[in-house]
Amino acid sequence: MSADATFEKFDPATGAVITTYKNFSQAEVFAAVGAAGLAAIRWNEFGFTARKRVLLKWASYITNNQKEIANLVATECGKPIGDASLEVSISIDNLAWAAKHAQQIMSKQVRPSGLLMFNMKAQVQRSPLGVVGVIGPWNYPIFTPMGSIAYALAAANAVVFKPSEFTPGVGKWLADSFAQIAPFENILTTITGLPDTGRALTQSKVNKVSFTGSTRTAKKVAASCAEQMIPVVLECGGKDPVIVAHDADIKLAAEYALWSAMANAGQSCIGAERVYVVESVADEFIETIVDMAKKIKPGQSYGPATMPSQLNVIQSHLDDAKAKGAKFLLGGSDSIKGAFVEPVIMVDVPEDSLAMTDETFGPTLAINKVMNTDEAIKLSNASSYGLAAAVFSKREGEKIASKLACGMVSINSVFLFAAIAAVPFGGVKDSGYGRIHGAEGLLEYTYARSVVKTRFKIPLRFTTFKRTKLSEKILTLLIKKLYGRRK
CATH class of the missing domain: 3.40.309.10 (Aldehyde Dehydrogenase; Chain A, domain 2)
Structure with missing residues (x-):
């Protein structure tokens, strides 16, 4: 595929060509993901407060330009302008919620270490994955992908977004609007294109893929990602x-x-x-x-x-x-x-x-x-x-x-x-797995890290070749006392 390859976007009502968009090649997709990986490191170092400020500023920008993006949604989908405006409004609310709650939800948690390890301090930390690839649908081209984009960004990831080939303009507008307030490049990138562009994203070095679409296509996305050991969020169809x-x-x-x-x-x-x-x-x-x-x-x-x-x-x-x-x-x-x-x-x-x-x-x-x-x-x-x-x-x-x-x-x-931005969105069975929105949606774009630390030394040591028979005996007796009397 040449670097100047394009595809046409048609009016859904008349079939007339509206305009053309760039059809990103595999090499260009890989390059975009590579650039996003570098941006992700800086975005993580930016800190929760600074990221919150940027994302809320983006929410404000979209709000102030709501008529423009709603008209684009209506044009590309063919839906009434009132429906498009409602979709944009809910998207803005999700973006703001993610920005405001990320720090609290991702804060480290101190966990009880239990009687056996009473001298240890235990905690769970949450870290961003790195680069999240988002493959969006055409029916709700801003609301649905925003459920992944906003939450992934708030969780300190960079995002590479592949919108549907039926609504590429909305995807491009999102990246262009974010660029207006972004502190540096490649935090959010949109790659427009046909299905091969999306396939390339699943073969790239992304750290997770969030896909919305049919169950049939979701299975193909999951299979492709599995070859790279890339975890996925799948939001599929319903009956x-x-x-x-x-x-x-x-x-x-x-x-x-x-x-x-x-x-x-x-x-x-x-x-x-x-x-x-x-x-x-x-x-x-x-x-x-x-x-x-x-x-x-x-x-x-x-x-x-x-x-x-x-x-x-x-x-x-x-x-x-x-x-x-x-x-x-x-x-x-x-x-x-x-x-x-x-x-x-x-x-x-x-x-x-x-x-x-x-x-x-x-x-x-x-x-x-x-x-x-x-x-x-x-x-x-x-x-x-x-x-x-x-x-x-x-x-x-x-x-x-x-x-x-x-x-x-x-x-x-x-x-x-x-x-309601606070509750998770997603399904079970053939409708997919994973969640967007809410605390669950933020945590989807992180991984858990367990950290334990010795608070003070005790005579009993179990993880050493110098472990004594007395230590083993005490451990066995303690386990028996804790759990052996239940009938």
Whole structure:
């Protein structure tokens, strides 16, 4: 690949070329990581207070230029400007939270040394990894990668960011904006390019990779990183359920479930894709949500499919559901109109259909009736995914939530765990592993170092060739006294 290689960025609604971006070669990626490695040493030496000042200044810069970046997000994704602005706002909040809490969360901890080692001082220190490679998605091109970038930077790492080829401008804007306030170069670098650029990042000398995208691609990223012994954070897809209990606020449940499923054209890994509603309230819920959905207008309420190939996935799911007997209450297998997908609501969808097992990533919603919440929980957990869920119940929300096999649950709400910077974001099973956001998100980009120190000498010495039989006898008796009497 030549040094001046480029690729085109297309308008998701029209397919017209918007502009071109640099397509970084493997050699250029390796060089960027090498430069970041040197910057990481200086950034770590900068100290918590100075890093906090820089990151908060960056948050201020993004805030003061929010309209500019929101317009870029809207243009590259095709989403409404209001959705783009909301995404930017939540991103800024995460950046500020990470900056303010890094020192406290990474502070060294004194641990009890126990009776056997009573003369020792024990502590755990947290150190940055060095260079973190972040591979971002196209559906939320600033919010999602910021959950890795901000926390990695706050933890004293340098970052090399590879944005999606569908939203390269947002990634470039982030690095350019940080450069406006950075104390020196290469703390945050953006490398734009096609999939080979991301692959090169996983083959470089980065110390960790944080990836967001499909489960299929995540497995390839993990496999590539494994060859280099690079640890990974994987935030993958979901088939997120909504449970509507008998005591739910039906209008609220319908309103939120609909928004969760349709917002951003359904292109949300934490968006609702299937609803399990208890029979006693099912008819009311279905009638309410269908009436609400009829008012949604593609091109106004949400934009086009950002990635054209996703339209084939959506079509295959709709065709499969129809063939297996699902009933369409709104829309149907003919709901794809060019780059846009009209709202689709299905009921009585077989659990083995693609619309219930695989991530659709479109403005579609499958609704099935259940006898009770126990059945809803069982069906929710039967999925190979385990990212997020929503529960609507006036009295049993927390009880139901505690039984769901997923990383995040909203009770009588949707999405809001993503807007609370203090709580971790991530999933289980095919939805990935590792966490961004919160204390857990900061610690993801550090490693633990155990340090023990002799406080005072004692006659008993165990780690020497001069160890005596008396020492061994005392150790054995002490262990027996501490733990041998339990039955």
